[in-house]
Amino acid sequence: MTTSAAAESFTVQRAESAPAPSLPPFGHFINGAFVAPGSGAVSEVENPATEEFLMRVPAGSVEDVDAAVAAAVAAKAEWAQTTPAERSAVLLRIADLIEGNREELEALEAANTGKPEAVAEDDISSAIDTFRFSAGATRAFTALGAGDYAKGHTSVVYREPVGVVGVITPWNYPLLMAAWKIAPILGAGNTLVLKPSEQTPLTTLKLAELIAGEVPAGVLNIVTGTGRVVGQRLSEHPDVDLVAITGSVGSGEKVAATAAATVKRVHLELGGKAPVVVFGDADLEAAARGVRSAGFWNAGQECGAACRVLVHESVAADFTELLVREVAAITVGSPGTGAEMGSMISAAHHRRVLAALDGIRAEGLTVAVGGHALEGPGYFIEPTVVTDVPPGAGIVRNEIFGPVVSVETFSTDEEAVARANETVYGLAASVWTADAARSLSIPRRLDFGTVWVNSHLVIATEAPWGGFKGSGYGRDLSLYALEDFSRTKHVMYSHGR
CATH class of the missing domain: 3.40.309.10 (Aldehyde Dehydrogenase; Chain A, domain 2)
Structure with missing residues (x-):
């Protein structure tokens, strides 16, 4: 046919005119502030629907990643010791800030990706819901109850943060995929370093600008750049405890292979x-x-x-x-x-x-x-x-x-x-x-x-998202995401003196 x-x-x-999007500051977001990159290398970001130039962002280096990871390491102990209620309150404030700035974020997302208004609106609404769900799930996270599973001993199973998480997000849903990772990672008590796609980093950087006053310094860090440099360094860095990527099968294979050298966990949502x-x-x-x-x-x-x-x-x-x-x-x-x-x-x-x-x-x-x-x-x-x-x-x-x-x-x-x-x-x-x-x-x-x-x-948001076979392993959304970004510890107490 x-x-x-x-x-x-x-x-x-074609739109006759569109409002100029509100652009984020120039720089990486490290230790609670936008900072100049270690080198002068930059990449240009465009509007793919018009081919118009939007702004330049840093092309991050190994040294930039190391600085961000150091900030995440320095912040992880204090953040891990916060209560679920405290972390939940932070996630709710992030959701409120996104909602309060949704028109600005929708316009920026559409300009950076070329997607229609309906898709951009759905992306921002879903990001808000992701943070709000994770805020609730953080306080309702459950594990095996304490009990005497071996005679004369009481077992307690703790759910702990993994530590520092390296995150690599794709270009098709920039802010939403960042939300899918940031919300459960922070909710579980981890700190993170996130690399957005070099093609679509703008709303992720804008989010950092909006929430900088709500998240303690070093808890959330963003380094822009290529997978070949920034993603590679996150995957191999000895102080990164888990790497989570949403991307192509090829990218996931490279991350998993590199992470294997330091036996770190990986979370793969692929094609x-x-x-x-x-x-x-x-x-x-x-x-x-x-x-x-x-x-x-x-x-x-x-x-x-x-x-x-x-x-x-x-x-x-x-x-x-x-x-x-x-x-x-x-x-x-x-x-x-x-x-x-x-x-x-x-x-x-x-x-x-x-x-x-x-x-x-x-x-x-x-x-x-x-x-x-x-x-x-x-x-x-x-x-x-x-x-x-x-x-x-x-x-x-x-x-x-x-x-x-x-x-x-x-x-x-x-x-x-x-x-x-x-x-x-x-x-x-x-x-x-x-x-x-x-x-x-x-x-x-x-x-x-x-x-x-x-x-x-x-x-x-309440149901898990993730695949089998070549599509990877690990789950986004739902309580399963918080499980993926945490670890279990069994402590057994003898009843003897």
């Missing part, structure tokens, strides 16, 4: 290739709308995106027609236009997604709608649906991380499960069916950390 007419209808809506399994009895219109939303949210730059549809052969033609119609109606534009989909994050990522589309065409696959770059400034690509995809095609294996959804068919439940599980990723999946028994049995057989039934990409 080809729909070149629909593809030709995509144009970029995904989420299958959407649509059975013959599903509500096809609802499934098509769900893929429109969850496949193209944040322009598909989302590790849980609904990017790989497996639809039963009996309804494949009807579903594909509905999906192409939905996707052809997506509006594309810069922040401030109300468009549904924004730009790619950078020129380099724009080229990677276009190269993947060239590979799809070279394989002879059918591009039913979209598939091309959009003209003018900004790194925009048409929302794309690829149909009639055979088993084993590159598009079903490789994470494109852009506005591209593929459609393939299956014949039986067993084939659907086997094909969905054949990916190296194990982050998220969804099942669409009206059959109650199937809705219970199929998710249990899918090898993914999150499985939705008749929806996709719905996140609850």
